[in-house]
Amino acid sequence: MNDLTEAILELIRRTSTDLPEDVEARLRAALEQEEEGSAARGALETILKNVELARENSTPICQDTGTPLFYVRYPEGMSTRALRRQIIAAVQEATRRTYLRPNAVDAITGRNSGDNTGDEHYPTIHFEEVDADQPLVIELMLKGGGCENVGAQYKLPDSRLGAGRDLEGVRKVALDAVYKAQGKGCAPGVLGIAIGGDRGSSYLASKEALLRRLDDPNPNPDLDALEKRLTEEANQLGIGPMGFGGKTTVLGTKVKGLHRLPASYFVSVSYMCWAYRRRRMTVRGDEVLYE
Amino acid sequence: MREITLPISDETVRSLGVGEAVALSGVMITGRDAVHKWIVETFIKKTRPPQGDDLEVYEAIKPLLNGGVIYHCGPVVAGLDTGEYRFVAAGPTTSIREEPYQADVMRHFNAKGVIGKGGMGAKTLQGCQEVPFVYFHAIGGAASLIAQSVRRVVAVHKLEFGVPEAIWVIEVERFPVVVTMDAHGNSLHEKVEETSKANLEALLAA
Ligand code: SF4
Numbered sequence: 001m002n003d004l005t006e007a008i009l010e011l012i013r014r015t016s017t018d019l020p021e022d023v024e025a026r027l028r029a030a031l032e033q034e035e036e037g038s039a040a041r042g043a044l045e046t047i048l049k050n051v052e053l054a055r056e057n058s059t060p061i062c063q064d065t066g067t068p069l070f071y072v073r074y075p076e077g078m079s080t081r082a083l084r085r086q087i088i089a090a091v092q093e094a095t096r097r098t099y100l101r102p103n104a105v106d107a108i109t110g111r112n113s114g115d116n117t118g119d120e121h122y123p124t125i126h127f128e129e130v131d132a133d134q135p136l137v138i139e140l141m142l143k144g145g146g147c148e149n150v151g152a153q154y155k156l157p158d159s160r161l162g163a164g165r166d167l168e169g170v171r172k173v174a175l176d177a178v179y180k181a182q183g184k185g186c187a188p189g190v191l192g193i194a195i196g197g198d199r200g201s202s203y204l205a206s207k208e209a210l211l212r213r214l215d216d217p218n219p220n221p222d223l224d225a226l227e228k229r230l231t232e233e234a235n236q237l238g239i240g241p242m243g244f245g246g247k248t249t250v251l252g253t254k255v256k257g258l259h260r261l262p263a264s265y266f267v268s269v270s271y272m273c274w275a276y277r278r279r280r281m282t283v284r285g286d287e288v289l290y291e
Numbered sequence: 292m293r294e295i296t297l298p299i300s301d302e303t304v305r306s307l308g309v310g311e312a313v314a315l316s317g318v319m320i321t322g323r324d325a326v327h328k329w330i331v332e333t334f335i336k337k338t339r340p341p342q343g344d345d346l347e348v349y350e351a352i353k354p355l356l357n358g359g360v361i362y363h364c365g366p367v368v369a370g371l372d373t374g375e376y377r378f379v380a381a382g383p384t385t386s387i388r389e390e391p392y393q394a395d396v397m398r399h400f401n402a403k404g405v406i407g408k409g410g411m412g413a414k415t416l417q418g419c420q421e422v423p424f425v426y427f428h429a430i431g432g433a434a435s436l437i438a439q440s441v442r443r444v445v446a447v448h449k450l451e452f453g454v455p456e457a458i459w460v461i462e463v464e465r466f467p468v469v470v471t472m473d474a475h476g477n478s479l480h481e482k483v484e485e486t487s488k489a490n491l492e493a494l495l496a497a
Binding site for chain 1: 292310312364365366367369379380381382384385408409410428430431432433434435436437438439453454455467469471479480482483484486487488490491494495
């Protein structure tokens with residue numbers, strides 16, 4: 001297997017500095033919705049200018065370069081230990097080159113490791129084996145702290161919100177999560193929602209849901225309808241970009257259903273800020289493709 | 292967009308209203324958790340005696356904060372090895388963590404503006420009216436654009452707090468912000484929270 005450290009470094013650079021085009025397109029469409037001269041429109045203009053500058057200068061879109069979350073699908077026979085070492089080396093080099101800010105703080109001592117390495121969960125790397133003839137695919141998402149802090153997990157039924165154990169209940173708690181977040185997760189955001197699972201798998205799946213493109217419809221027609229409805233209704237809350245008020249609070253919603261225990265019904269909402277940094281690289285032999 | 296150059300007068304502060312977009316120019320300092328705590332403990336409540344270069348740093352930032360602005364920011368800085376510092380990314384960080392300290396710090400230095408994101412609470416809003424000062428909301432995440440408006444790093448103090456927590460003295464040009472808490476007791480955050488609450492209730496009842 002080739003050493004992929006350089007290629008992964010390039011994946012990190014692109015992820016941190018170049019916002020995906022589907023996200024940028026939604027931001028541009030949102031701008032047109034906001035009133036001329038409003039604080040909301042001003043915020044979106046600044047955001048879009050920032051996106052262009054970051055791309056041109058190859059500087060981080062946001063200074064909080066977040067938790068690096070890697071999702072790796074590797075062909076049978078490839079060493080995950082070697083991949084982990086290369087990912088970590090790339091993360092350290094990306095930190096030196098200021099594509100990433102040193103973000104890993106030891107929760108016990110308060111010490112910042114200085115190079116974005118920490119323990120077995122930092123950076124987070126999820127491995128999944130695929131058939132030997134499949135390419136290696138590495139997806140990277142950078143999840144900022146501000147938006148991670150406004151994520152929420154609900155246990156249905158929720159009597160305060162009148163939310164039962166069905167999609168209507170899911171809709172209610174998801175809207176509550178957006179209301180509670182206000183502008184604090186750097187709205188306009190994207191909602192990643194998982195229904196079911198245990199507390200851990202539910203949050204995990206809510207992030208995986210965010211790996212889908214914004215314009216990709218949900219294959220389940222009920223969930224697809226829920227995604228569209230939630231985006232529309234979240235935008236009726238009037239929170240607006242940065243919480244300045246306005247029509248754009250959420251750019252999109254992605255929902256994933258899981259199996260659950262009969263006793264539990266969790267709904268996990270991961271809030272992704274407008275700086276929705278995710279990129280994918282596919283490696284086939286010597287060829288590396290970035291999306 | 293209204294242009295304002297630092298230092299800011301009380302008259303200008305009182306003329307600002309929530310929702311107003313402003314471009315700020317001049318010299319300001321960054322400060323977040325460690326800095327606010329250090330100021331309050333060492334110079335306001337005096338629960339901790341000044342140590343090391345504390346007094347020197349205090350004298351250096353005092354004139355900058357008189358009529359000045361404190362920016363809640365943990366920047367990404369290049370040139371750490373050479374000392375030729377350059378801000379690479381410099382967006383705002385969440386302000387509410389400084390809620391216990393902010394009004395006292397502003398009063399102590401007669402500072403006129405805080406820049407951050409997410410807004411602040413009742414104690415700060417009260418301080419806005421009394422001192423007076425305003426809260427400027429920067430665009431969260433607009434790090435590259437803001438870094439570009441940072442023309443020069445003038446000095447750095449308390450680097451031992453870490454790069455994001457240090458006091459960076461920076462000269463900015465046309466730094467884009469929106470007033471979200473003014474000196475007349477208005478908070479755009481409170482207003483949006485109220486209307487969105489009513490909207491949520493209507494949607495939940497539907
Ligand atoms: S929430 Fe996102 S855009 Fe906002 S500061 Fe954090 S990473 Fe940046």
